[in-house]
Amino acid sequence: MSKALSLDLRVRVLAAVHAGATHREAAERFGVSAASVSRWRTREREQGDARPKALGGDRRSKRIEACHEIVMAALGPDGDATIEEMRRTLAAQGLSFGFGTIQRFFARHDITRKKRPRTLRSKAAPTLRNDARNGSKGNSISTQSACSSSTKPGRQPTWRAVMVVRRAASGCGSAFLMDIGKRRPSSER
16 A cells, blocks of 8 residues: 655645745655645645545445444344345435445444354264364365365376386387387287
């Protein structure tokens, strides 16, 4: 994220402007843009100094937070309305919020969207290690952390296949390469 230029630099640039330099001259002299000089000058006129505004943070959540009671009522009596159902209900009342806005609202207020209860542990065979918690990644029957089911390491090559590749790479000749796919007589085995 960007960082605001120092107040000291802003004061020096504005002092040069007050001394008679144009915005472009002051910007060239101090290595800033002419638009920044104009914004700093406007800010100095409006608020008395050229201090930067706060950077970052959430600037839009106050709109949905102002409607907290209405949003909670749209959640339904059982608290099981989907986000799209809530959006339709709120739109009927003249309020329009995005899907992500409602998700972040739920996260801030610790409202979970899980629909089904946790399942019981398997009595036939344990699926978790003794030291693993429910929902942890330490499941003993899961794939390795570096592999997914489609990228598991394949079978190791057999000794004979490795030797064929090595001989081919060393340039043993075309006669050998032509014999690769043929069966050998029982006397050569």
